Amino acid sequence: MKHHKTLLRLLVLFITSCFATAICAQFKNGQLWLATDGEHINAHGGNIIFHEGTYYWYGEHRPYRGFTTEKGIAVYSSADLQQWKNEGIALSVSEENGHDIERGCIMERPKVIYNKVTRKFVMLFHLELKGRGYEAARVAFAESDSPTGPFRYLRSTRLHAGKWPFNMNQQQIAAAKNTDASKWDKWWTPEWRKEVEKGMYLWRDMNSGQMSRDMTVYIDDDGRAYHLTSSQENLTLLISELTNDYLDYTGRYVMVAPGGQNEAPCIFKHDGRYWLICSGCTGWAPNEARLFTADNIWGPWHQLPSPFMGVATGYHDMPADKTFGAQGTYIMKTGKEFVFMADIWNPRHLSQSLHLWLPISFNEKELPVIKWTDNVPNEAEL
Numbered sequence: 001m002k003h004h005k006t007l008l009r010l011l012v013l014f015i016t017s018c019f020a021t022a023i024c025a026q027f028k029n030g031q032l033w034l035a036t037d038g039e040h041i042n043a044h045g046g047n048i049i050f051h052e053g054t055y056y057w058y059g060e061h062r063p064y065r066g067f068t069t070e071k072g073i074a075v076y077s078s079a080d081l082q083q084w085k086n087e088g089i090a091l092s093v094s095e096e097n098g099h100d101i102e103r104g105c106i107m108e109r110p111k112v113i114y115n116k117v118t119r120k121f122v123m124l125f126h127l128e129l130k131g132r133g134y135e136a137a138r139v140a141f142a143e144s145d146s147p148t149g150p151f152r153y154l155r156s157t158r159l160h161a162g163k164w165p166f167n168m169n170q171q172q173i174a175a176a177k178n179t180d181a182s183k184w185d186k187w188w189t190p191e192w193r194k195e196v197e198k199g200m201y202l203w204r205d206m207n208s209g210q211m212s213r214d215m216t217v218y219i220d221d222d223g224r225a226y227h228l229t230s231s232q233e234n235l236t237l238l239i240s241e242l243t244n245d246y247l248d249y250t251g252r253y254v255m256v257a258p259g260g261q262n263e264a265p266c267i268f269k270h271d272g273r274y275w276l277i278c279s280g281c282t283g284w285a286p287n288e289a290r291l292f293t294a295d296n297i298w299g300p301w302h303q304l305p306s307p308f309m310g311v312a313t314g315y316h317d318m319p320a321d322k323t324f325g326a327q328g329t330y331i332m333k334t335g336k337e338f339v340f341m342a343d344i345w346n347p348r349h350l351s352q353s354l355h356l357w358l359p360i361s362f363n364e365k366e367l368p369v370i371k372w373t374d375n376v377p378n379e380a381e382l
């Protein structure tokens, strides 16, 4: 009997210590990150906001198998960036046939921002309609009174139908109108690239509206919000100003790096300078990150070498020129520090895709540098 009691005590101790380790362990890059429910955090391609003392992490809720959205956009909450509580689905798919966000559509790269004036949480995300692969290329809007939702789906759209970027002059508009995308079967020739730079796909989609796939949202110091998206067959980025309520476009927008094929835009501002980190365009496979900088959000944007340096020690030794196996999703500012948040995609089991958070430092030339660290920065260090 005594023997049994001791065994029972040991068992209880073992179980509680396992549980405590699971929920208190500092997250390690390259490993699964468990929420307090004991499940890997299923919030991918998303962002984090800080609101009234709590962090909220939004992201794609991905199924274990398959590529379509079966549940919606997930939200987790945390007081310290370490222990995350699963708050469920912030924006659910619809069960209605033909609805924009019908179960089986693709909802990617959700970003939530808080509008201090309207006191609403606004979500923008990349939407692909059910059964149409990636051809719809729309941005979608949803809003909520509470950070954990439920978000109300508002609408989806392509961008800027009939409108030219505000910084194009009449001569440039005339040159774009002189292009013809239907003529070019062969991509990536120098001649084709020149036409893309003139705005060949901008002109092709002028009436129907511009495509919008990988995206982020940025609120500047003055409260103005901008939508940055991969447009024109993923060849050109667009930066567009949002209206005061963050629910529409003012019509002011520019093209960035036409023909540069940039995806996964992540933006931050340091000492008055804007920095943009993007990936190349290779599906779920990692590639070399691209860095751009500008004094003004509207540009001109200048490209610089990738800020990633070294090797992901312990994580398959993934090199810097493969972004350590990851693709960026957001740059979170906590205090004065910036954290590069990324996904290490697992296309066989998307729900199991790993999270990677790395601090951004600045070198003696004031250029951003991102090196692999095993430990994930926690709130106490930021």
Ligand code: DGJ
Pocket: 045, 108, 109, 214, 263, 264, 282, 283, 284, 327
């Ligand atoms: C790369 C994008 O960054 C992801 O969000 C996703 O759309 C995949 N492509 C799909 O292949």
